[in-house]
Amino acid sequence: MSNRYVVKKIVGALLTLFAVVIFNFFLFRIVDRDPLTKYRGRSKLSLEQRETMIRRMGLSGSKWDQFVAYIKSTLQLDFGRSFDSTRPVLREITDRLPATLILVGVSTVLTICIGLYIGAKAGWARGSRFDRVSTSTTMVLYATPEFFFGMLLLAIVAGRTGWFPTGGLRDVGTNNGFVASLLDRTHHLVLPSLTLTLGYLGSYSLIMRTSMLDTLGEDYLTTARAKGLKESDVMTHHAVPNALLPSVSAIAISFGFVIGGAITTETVFSYPGLGLATADAIRNTDLPMLQALFLVASAAVIFFNLVADLTYGLLDPRIRHSI
Amino acid sequence: MSAVLEVRDLHITYASSSGLVPAVRGVDLEIAPGETLGLAGESGCGKSTLAMALLRLVPPSTQITGSIKLAGQDILTMKPGQLRAARWAQASVVFQGAQHVLNPVRRIGRQIDEAIEAHGSASVSRAGELLDLVGLGARRGDDYPHELSGGQKQRSLIAMALACDPLLLIADEPTTALDVMVQAQILQLLDNIKRERGLSMLFITHDLSVLSHTADRVAVMYAGRIIEVGAGDALLRNSLHPYSKALTASFPIIGDPSSRHQPRGLAGDPPDPNNLPSGCPFHPRCTVAIDECQSVDVQLRHAADDEERSVACVLVGKS
Numbered sequence: 198m199s200n201r202y203v204v205k206k207i208v209g210a211l212l213t214l215f216a217v218v219i220f221n222f223f224l225f226r227i228v229d230r231d232p233l234t235k236y237r238g239r240s241k242l243s244l245e246q247r248e249t250m251i252r253r254m255g256l257s258g259s260k261w262d263q264f265v266a267y268i269k270s271t272l273q274l275d276f277g278r279s280f281d282s283t284r285p286v287l288r289e290i291t292d293r294l295p296a297t298l299i300l301v302g303v304s305t306v307l308t309i310c311i312g313l314y315i316g317a318k319a320g321w322a323r324g325s326r327f328d329r330v331s332t333s334t335t336m337v338l339y340a341t342p343e344f345f346f347g348m349l350l351l352a353i354v355a356g357r358t359g360w361f362p363t364g365g366l367r368d369v370g371t372n373n374g375f376v377a378s379l380l381d382r383t384h385h386l387v388l389p390s391l392t393l394t395l396g397y398l399g400s401y402s403l404i405m406r407t408s409m410l411d412t413l414g415e416d417y418l419t420t421a422r423a424k425g426l427k428e429s430d431v432m433t434h435h436a437v438p439n440a441l442l443p444s445v446s447a448i449a450i451s452f453g454f455v456i457g458g459a460i461t462t463e464t465v466f467s468y469p470g471l472g473l474a475t476a477d478a479i480r481n482t483d484l485p486m487l488q489a490l491f492l493v494a495s496a497a498v499i500f501f502n503l504v505a506d507l508t509y510g511l512l513d514p515r516i517r518h519s520i
Numbered sequence: 521m522s523a524v525l526e527v528r529d530l531h532i533t534y535a536s537s538s539g540l541v542p543a544v545r546g547v548d549l550e551i552a553p554g555e556t557l558g559l560a561g562e563s564g565c566g567k568s569t570l571a572m573a574l575l576r577l578v579p580p581s582t583q584i585t586g587s588i589k590l591a592g593q594d595i596l597t598m599k600p601g602q603l604r605a606a607r608w609a610q611a612s613v614v615f616q617g618a619q620h621v622l623n624p625v626r627r628i629g630r631q632i633d634e635a636i637e638a639h640g641s642a643s644v645s646r647a648g649e650l651l652d653l654v655g656l657g658a659r660r661g662d663d664y665p666h667e668l669s670g671g672q673k674q675r676s677l678i679a680m681a682l683a684c685d686p687l688l689l690i691a692d693e694p695t696t697a698l699d700v701m702v703q704a705q706i707l708q709l710l711d712n713i714k715r716e717r718g719l720s721m722l723f724i725t726h727d728l729s730v731l732s733h734t735a736d737r738v739a740v741m742y743a744g745r746i747i748e749v750g751a752g753d754a755l756l757r758n759s760l761h762p763y764s765k766a767l768t769a770s771f772p773i774i775g776d777p778s779s780r781h782q783p784r785g786l787a788g789d790p791p792d793p794n795n796l797p798s799g800c801p802f803h804p805r806c807t808v809a810i811d812e813c814q815s816v817d818v819q820l821r822h823a824a825d826d827e828e829r830s831v832a833c834v835l836v837g838k839s
């Protein structure tokens with residue numbers, strides 16, 4: 198893979214992000230006529246105070262002035278203050294980001310590993326018992342919305358057995374050492390990440406199964422068999438590496454849905470990450486928060502697609518050499 | 521010395537969505553050590569099917585009856601482990617259409633060495649040595665298939681086929697997709713290798729003219745059967761079956777793809793294996809057919825005037 202390819206992809210990602218920033222400007226200027234409708238304590242504000250606030254939010258002056266001010270502050274990562282907590286939006290986000298990164302990270306890794314494994318095995322043994330059982334299961338998983346898994350796990354596993362906490366990030370008042378705190382956080386992470394994993398496992402494994410089926414008839418598999426290779430080697434060294442290629446792009450595209458899934462999952466488990474913050478911000482029409490959260494979500498999708506593009510280049514020598 | 525390959529009464533029937541396709545319908549053939557048998561016939565007559573069946577590489581749903589003995593052992597009754605051990609060690613294939621035969625995301629050298637490793641030989645790489653042998657150069661082992669030209673791919677396939685020192689090399693139209701110059705080089709290469717190593721070879725082609733240099737014996741196939749077989753030069757110079765006559769009279773122009781499906785001087789299309797004509801399957805296209813041809817499905821039999829020759833035609837070999 199040439200440096201030019203990497204640079205090209207990174208520049209492309211930055212341009213996309215910039216387009217989102219511009220889109221964001223217009224999106225949040227058409228939602229509400231009075232941006233302070235939902236501001237707490239609005240009634241106590243004098244007219245002057247209102248104007249100062251509106252100016253601080255960059256909502257005064259001509260559209261062009263507003264735009265320039267908006268771009269400037271966005272570049273400085275200044276998103277204003279949350280209507281709800283009145284703390285700086287940036288602080289709100291950096292405080293909650295780690296929780297979501299861990300939740301989405303763990304679930305994504307699990308979904309990809311388990312999903313690709315099941316999909317590859319099912320496609321390879323098309324029509325076998327494993328295929329029939331796993332495909333009908335993943336179809337059901339695929340069709341079920343993740344809040345349903347969340348509520349089910351919450352009611353049965355957390356509620357009935359009490360084996361797992363029903364929500365939150367950690368137990369309050371447990372502050373005894375690193376290991377204990379790590380265990381506690383992991384304990385809280387199990388059900389939310391299981392929910393998110395179950396929610397997206399189906400789509401990843403169905404994607405992999407389909408691309409596996411597409412490679413089954415390829416001539417190079419016959420060549421590999423002719424050479425006397427074991428079926429398991431034909432699968433792992435020849436079928437899977439080729440079937441991975443289309444899966445990588447398809448998985449990257451569906452990553453946006455995982456972010457949506459994080460919002461529902463965090464809400465169900467009151468897991469204090471960006472997803473819960475998004476749900477709260479929507480409920481409170483906390484425009485500054487929403488604007489920044491929208492940007493973060495878009496940046497995550499763009500970043501994930503960039504990673505997929507680069508991975509694709511690594512996996513496929515034809516791409517690696519041609520660009 | 522006993523034959524390297526001995527095929528008896530081989531029938532191969534594909535199970536396709538539109539029904540059973542009898543692609544090979546009773547073939548007998550044998551190849552002696554060091555001998556090259558040329559197998560010729562139009563597209564769709566069952567050449568590749570026959571070649572693939574020799575290592576049991578046809579789809580699992582395919583019915584195969586008869587026997588295929590490689591070095592005395594019947595491929596059709598082997599257990600999976602025995603079959604894997606026989607593949608590539610007894611016979612290897614230079615596949616038709618090199619385009620998709622190599623794995624696009626695996627290095628050439630790896631694809632050669634994995635054959636050796638599958639047969640339990642030491643893990644020393646022989647890929648470089650083999651690539652040198654076919655004139656590609658050892659360095660090419662690090663390349664991926666898309667980095668090679670058509671002729672280079674074909675050379676790497678030949679190197680791959682030699683990896684386990686097979687007794688029999690099955691070359692399925694090894695030069696079809698190549699231009700004339702490269703075609704000649706590949707034929708030369710195969711010929712040299714065969715001589716140096718004393719290999720037996722099954723050389724499949726739709727183009728009889730390439731067989732005049734390579735084949736000790738020639739078999740002509742039509743609609744899933746061998747309709748004429750004999751010593752190479754004698755058959756090519758003086759073919760007896762009306763179909764072989766039409767083929768030899770109209771050596772297709774090398775490198776002209778249109779001559780592949782429609783040899784000059786031969787009207788009509790090859791028969792559809794699903795819907796074969798009655799009697800001699802060639803009769804709708806035969807210029808010398810008589811009434812009997814529509815009802816009598818004549819078997820291969822010795823021609824009266826040539827000991828080595830067998831022909832399947834009512835007009836030939838009646839004594």
Ligand SMILES: Nc1ncnc2c1ncn2[C@@H]1O[C@H](COP(=O)(O)OP(=O)(O)OP(=O)(O)O)[C@@H](O)[C@H]1O
Pocket residue numbers: 534535536541543561562563564565566567568569570579616726793
């Ligand atoms: N997997 C399959 N399923 C069903 N029918 C098949 C299959 N493979 C080949 N056939 C049919 O069997 C017949 C023989 O095919 P085959 O590939 O052996 O011909 P061929 O002589 O090698 O032709 P060509 O010169 O085009 O390579 C054809 O009619 C073909 O359509």
Ligand code: SF4
Pocket residue numbers: 761762763800801802803804806807808809810813818832833834835
């Ligand atoms: S048997 Fe009849 S139809 Fe067939 S090749 Fe001979 S003459 Fe022609």
Ligand SMILES: [Mg+2]
Pocket residue numbers: 567568569616692
């Ligand atoms: Mg063929």
